[in-house]
Amino acid sequence: MEALLRLEAVETYYGEIHALRGIGFEVRQGQVVTLLGANGAGKSTTLRTISGLVPARSGRVLFEGADITRLAAHSIARLGLVHVPEGRRIFRGMSVEENLDLGGYSVVDEGVRRRRRDAAYAMFPILAERRNRDSSLLSGGEQQMLAIARALMSEPKLLLLDEPSMGLAPRLVQEIMRTIRRLNEAGTTVLLVEQNARVALRLAHYGYVLETGRIVLAGEADALEKNESLAKAYLGGGGSKPERAAAG
Amino acid sequence: MSEAAVRLGRPGWSIRRALGVVVLLAALAAVPGFANNYYLEVLSEAWFYVLLCLGLNIVVGFAGLLDLGYAAFFAVGAYTAGIVTLRLGLSFWLSLPISVVAASIAGVIIGGPTLRLRSDYLAIVTLGFGEMVRISVRNLAVTGGASGLVGIERPTLFGYHLDSIGAYYYVFLLLAVLGVVASHRLENSRIGRAWKYVRSDEDAARAMGINHAMVKLAAYILGAIFAAIGGCFYAAKMTAISPETFTFNQSLLILLGVVLGGRGKIPGVILGALVIVIFPELFRDVGSMRMLVFAISLLLIMLFRPAGIWPEKWR
Numbered sequence: 263m264e265a266l267l268r269l270e271a272v273e274t275y276y277g278e279i280h281a282l283r284g285i286g287f288e289v290r291q292g293q294v295v296t297l298l299g300a301n302g303a304g305k306s307t308t309l310r311t312i313s314g315l316v317p318a319r320s321g322r323v324l325f326e327g328a329d330i331t332r333l334a335a336h337s338i339a340r341l342g343l344v345h346v347p348e349g350r351r352i353f354r355g356m357s358v359e360e361n362l363d364l365g366g367y368s369v370v371d372e373g374v375r376r377r378r379r380d381a382a383y384a385m386f387p388i389l390a391e392r393r394n395r396d397s398s399l400l401s402g403g404e405q406q407m408l409a410i411a412r413a414l415m416s417e418p419k420l421l422l423l424d425e426p427s428m429g430l431a432p433r434l435v436q437e438i439m440r441t442i443r444r445l446n447e448a449g450t451t452v453l454l455v456e457q458n459a460r461v462a463l464r465l466a467h468y469g470y471v472l473e474t475g476r477i478v479l480a481g482e483a484d485a486l487e488k489n490e491s492l493a494k495a496y497l498g499g500g501g502s503k504p505e506r507a508a509a510g
Numbered sequence: 511m512s513e514a515a516v517r518l519g520r521p522g523w524s525i526r527r528a529l530g531v532v533v534l535l536a537a538l539a540a541v542p543g544f545a546n547n548y549y550l551e552v553l554s555e556a557w558f559y560v561l562l563c564l565g566l567n568i569v570v571g572f573a574g575l576l577d578l579g580y581a582a583f584f585a586v587g588a589y590t591a592g593i594v595t596l597r598l599g600l601s602f603w604l605s606l607p608i609s610v611v612a613a614s615i616a617g618v619i620i621g622g623p624t625l626r627l628r629s630d631y632l633a634i635v636t637l638g639f640g641e642m643v644r645i646s647v648r649n650l651a652v653t654g655g656a657s658g659l660v661g662i663e664r665p666t667l668f669g670y671h672l673d674s675i676g677a678y679y680y681v682f683l684l685l686a687v688l689g690v691v692a693s694h695r696l697e698n699s700r701i702g703r704a705w706k707y708v709r710s711d712e713d714a715a716r717a718m719g720i721n722h723a724m725v726k727l728a729a730y731i732l733g734a735i736f737a738a739i740g741g742c743f744y745a746a747k748m749t750a751i752s753p754e755t756f757t758f759n760q761s762l763l764i765l766l767g768v769v770l771g772g773r774g775k776i777p778g779v780i781l782g783a784l785v786i787v788i789f790p791e792l793f794r795d796v797g798s799m800r801m802l803v804f805a806i807s808l809l810l811i812m813l814f815r816p817a818g819i820w821p822e823k824w825r
Contacts, residue, residue, distance in 0.1 A: 334723075336719050347713060351711050351714040353707060353711065360703075364715070368719040
């Protein structure tokens with residue numbers, strides 16, 4: 263299978279801080295791949311580097327075989343690689359519909375935009391009910407759905423999701439994860455960053471574990487779930503106890 | 511029930527609003543029929559500042575950028591008109607397209623290097639740009655040095671010589687109205703939406719495919735064009751221009767109009783522009799204390815209405 267996304271020895275700095283120390287991995291067409299790791303491991307930086315929000319100092323990012331390392335963020339988004347940043351980042355004070363229109367910004371044809379908006383509403387009926395409501399009045403889960411729906415407006419081939427479960431009640435986490443599975447089944451490839459490793463591994467096909475800017479572990483999601491050192495570090499002891507990594 | 515009422519109420523309300531606008535414009539157009547020259551002078555200046563404030567509002571209000579050197583674009587327009595008519599001996603009307611080109615170039619010059627900057631740094635660079643333009647026109651031969659350009663010919667339109675204050679009252683009223691219409695259309699356009707997105711979350715906007723650099727540059731250029739066109743007619747009205755018109759204080763006054771009225775909100779910005787022109791005139795009786803009274807009023811307004819007198823709703 264051809265890799266949709268491929269990173270080769272990517273190094274990223276924030277000023278003097280060496281955030282990514284030679285990251286290499288791939289995401290295959292049709293998969294859900296998860297990046298796991300503690301706070302500050304470089305998960306968000308990896309996504310920000312892929313989507314062009316921060317420049318890589320060295321290494322290469324390949325999307326559909328083409329080198330996108332030096333492309334501007336908006337050009338990358340227009341190729342169909344769309345990043346849903348951490349913390350949802352919806353546009354407060356704008357309605358649900360206006361937020362969706364932002365996602366369809368590069369779609370000039372109003373008819374196409376309307377069709378995609380209807381598709382997004384079909385996927386998230388709760389957003390259709392709230393379409394004219396100020397988006398800052400939505401609940402946390404609804405805001406996360408809006409952030410994902412907004413990204414879907416550009417019909418992405420690859421969706422980068424940064425901590426979609428953050429700050430949500432367990433029931434909503436399950437709902438978001440179900441949504442991601444549905445998206446994936448509909449053909450969208452997903453790269454998912456999560457602190458909630460257990461939830462992410464249940465959904466993903468493949469996983470990578472990051473530690474201080476390096477990949478320290480990789481494998482099929484099932485195998486990672488059973489991996490003892492990972493279990494100790496990120497999954498906590500018992501299943502029902504709150505997870506240590508998710509607490510941060 | 512209430513939803514139906516709102517739906518039904520809408521068209522009636524907008525007809526009423528359209529009527530209101532027509533009546534207001536008719537009333538404003540009738541002013542030269544009875545007002546004396548002093549009132550016409552003050553009101554012309556007010557319309558002129560409405561145009562300038564609306565132009566700066568594109569940058570500061572819509573796009574959320576800072577510009578402390580906006581008077582430079584006003585200078586570009588005024589000096590273009592002066593040079594085109596005096597030095598090149600061409601028609602005043604040619605100075606309009608030329609000043610639009612010149613302002614666009616100036617907009618790129620100021621916008622280009624500032625795209626990566628935010629807040630305080632942006633303030634310093636735009637302030638520096640404003641001073642550079644002023645010092646340049648003060649020292650160049652073509653701009654007449656410190657004494658400026660004198661004897662700019664007043665233009666003729668359809669055989670009518672624009673040489674009275676009444677004529678310029680209409681010129682600036684028309685420019686202000688065009689400025690309002692253009693601002694309104696820009697605000698609701700594709701680029702207008704892009705400005706709001708970039709303003710509220712630049713990274714999220716970029717991740718959604720918006721070219722933030724082009725979007726910001728467009729704001730600087732469009733804002734510059736408003737000021738440049740205003741500047742051309744300012745030169746025609748005054749017939750003389752000098753560098754001292756385009757100081758930092760001028761930039762600050764225009765910014766004050768925008769912030770005071772409510773940046774991003776067109777009616778607010780109009781109000782702000784009227785306040786900065788008309789308030790000091792109202793306090794003329796206070797004599798030398800008038801600027802102090804003006805300053806205190808401004809402080810009070812900002813204390814009680816920090817987002818402006820008539821702010822944008824969702825900020």
